[in-house]
Amino acid sequence: MLGNCIKNVRTAVPLVHNITNYVTVNDVANILLACGGSPIMSDEPEDVEDITSICGGLNINIGTLNQRSIEGMFRAGKKANELGHILLLDPVGAGASALRTGTAVKLMDELKFDAVRGNISEIKTLALGSGTTQGVDADVADAVTEENLEEAVAFAKDFAKKAGCIAAITGAIDLVSDGESCYVIRNGRAEMGKITGTGCQLSGIMTAFLVANPKEKLQAAAAAVCAMGLAGELAWARMQDGDGNSAYRSRIIDAIYNMDGDTLEKGAKYEVR
Amino acid sequence: MLGNCIKNVRTAVPLVHNITNYVTVNDVANILLACGGSPIMSDEPEDVEDITSICGGLNINIGTLNQRSIEGMFRAGKKANELGHILLLDPVGAGASALRTGTAVKLMDELKFDAVRGNISEIKTLALGSGTTQGVDADVADAVTEENLEEAVAFAKDFAKKAGCIAAITGAIDLVSDGESCYVIRNGRAEMGKITGTGCQLSGIMTAFLVANPKEKLQAAAAAVCAMGLAGELAWARMQDGDGNSAYRSRIIDAIYNMDGDTLEKGAKYEVR
């Protein structure tokens, strides 16, 4: 079933508007193309409403936010909501600065997201700060492990239910929940943490997966997480003597480019709780 | 003859000022170095006049325009015109938003460009909107094919003549016209569309080719288009099992790096109409 999600992306070729950081933006664009989507970037407040109107989804990533791009995020997000487009938040660095935390929380409170993707400390920050997630018990560790998995799953479900969106919490073990059930995903490799932007890239393709699979959002989000992790595994298998994180980064995008539905279906490692 | 154009770039090492988008800027810089040029990036209005003054050409790309960089484009463009420098416009996304269309049209109306490079829908948007191209018949299809080639060539010539600059319209078939004659170029591969920024990269090297070949501008622009397409062909021939769009992107820049005049001369596929 997860395999169909990437097939649908390749068929639909969803146009995804990205308001994202300038660190990893090129990789986000290339991995969106690799998975079968089509990227467009625009963060100027005067420009974003027109651009998001012609797209199917909007990926908001606060990685190198500034006052101008923050205004762009709100204007684009409101337009996307009006039009019923897919809307995803990647709260990069929420918790690390007042501006990031405040912006992420305000985005959660003023916009209706289909999905939020971040690491557990970013999602905890949202849980503690946002009015929409009031009452979420965020007393969970800062890394999801086999030992604390049960409480992490409970946290993911609780957050997703109260926020009214899919929560994708990524790390050594990934959790994707819609509030009712939770995919526990064990794809990926630790070395992916030595590349800048694998999280940003995942948020990009997750938006495309959601646009192309509107009736199966939980599955689509889980498929994107599995695809990214599986790409990390397949790319590692192609590493050659002397290769490092730069070759790895390129090979991961290539693995997404070459991934078909069957490969994803067979390679996805998950259980549903 | 086209082969000489890249030789001249390698001899002249033209310094090219780029006001370009943050998505593909690194690739634009590296491909400019690969072809023998030297890139410098600056978009702050207070900075651009000084920077463009020490360069030979200015490449204006509106891919991720904002109010500040738009001001930079006009200030730099006016200075480049004053100094008689090569000036190129890449109207990324003209037609997709009011700000992009309006900015591109205003740039055309207030500045004197040596060349404009875009896809046919972007160039049609300019044809319809700009006072300098009034009366251009833009009733041409949105993709140049063998079937509609004759009318597309007529459109390219008409646009170039009325705009008073070289029109480089790129796609499956590329057209480069100065208003009198038109190069019809059949280099390249469809897979280049799966990489972000091959168009931006072409605009970068085209600026360098124009600076280094000031007396043969039509030929220089056509040579840049052939070089980029040929690089796409040569890079594809080097693709290995498991490679995807990320490896392809890197191999294209490398193909430009290794391209000499003879390779370009022999590999260029064009006719002049």
Place this chain on the structure above:
Amino acid sequence: MLGNCIKNVRTAVPLVHNITNYVTVNDVANILLACGGSPIMSDEPEDVEDITSICGGLNINIGTLNQRSIEGMFRAGKKANELGHILLLDPVGAGASALRTGTAVKLMDELKFDAVRGNISEIKTLALGSGTTQGVDADVADAVTEENLEEAVAFAKDFAKKAGCIAAITGAIDLVSDGESCYVIRNGRAEMGKITGTGCQLSGIMTAFLVANPKEKLQAAAAAVCAMGLAGELAWARMQDGDGNSAYRSRIIDAIYNMDGDTLEKGAKYEVR
């Protein structure tokens, strides 16, 4: 001894705040990860103080400066100074525009840097313009060669002493001085100049080396310069038929990723004057 410096980076995993240009920012992030550090990027004035507070060092690079990011540089730099964090300046393009020269000079005058890294013409611009370096004899050639090495070393020492920081002047021959002694380094390859951003990358890892080796700053800065040059040599040895500057760029980052202390110790080519 230099080999220990990279070992210490891998052990300490220093978090480095970068206010840097959007051309090479992705490479700076990936090479910081490759050497064992951890990068974070932020240039919004409202954000930078919080971000720099959680880091160990701040790398200020003026490559695509704008009025907003300039304000961010001063605010972040003052906070870094208050906290006693490592602070490095990369004055990209100082001398090429009034804004760049003025900004770099003002940064030197208002902040206390641990190190400044640039090419000789950039450092000469600082020597001539900054109050903190008054009286430095900048009558030195614009390229360091074996012929003018003695006067270049004298200039590096004089600049470092008067500026009260480490001066890292990079080019065909690299000089790293603390005002008392000067490392003369002969690692690297000319082809590194055909890649955009090897200087920016060096500034990034030098900041990490300084954070991880706070008691041996001169050695740490010299080790970073040797590591970058050695990576250029090792990467070149891995170049394959058809590779160009794009493959080279990736292989250099990979060489840093795979470099251990012994490799650096044995491969570093330097004398101390």
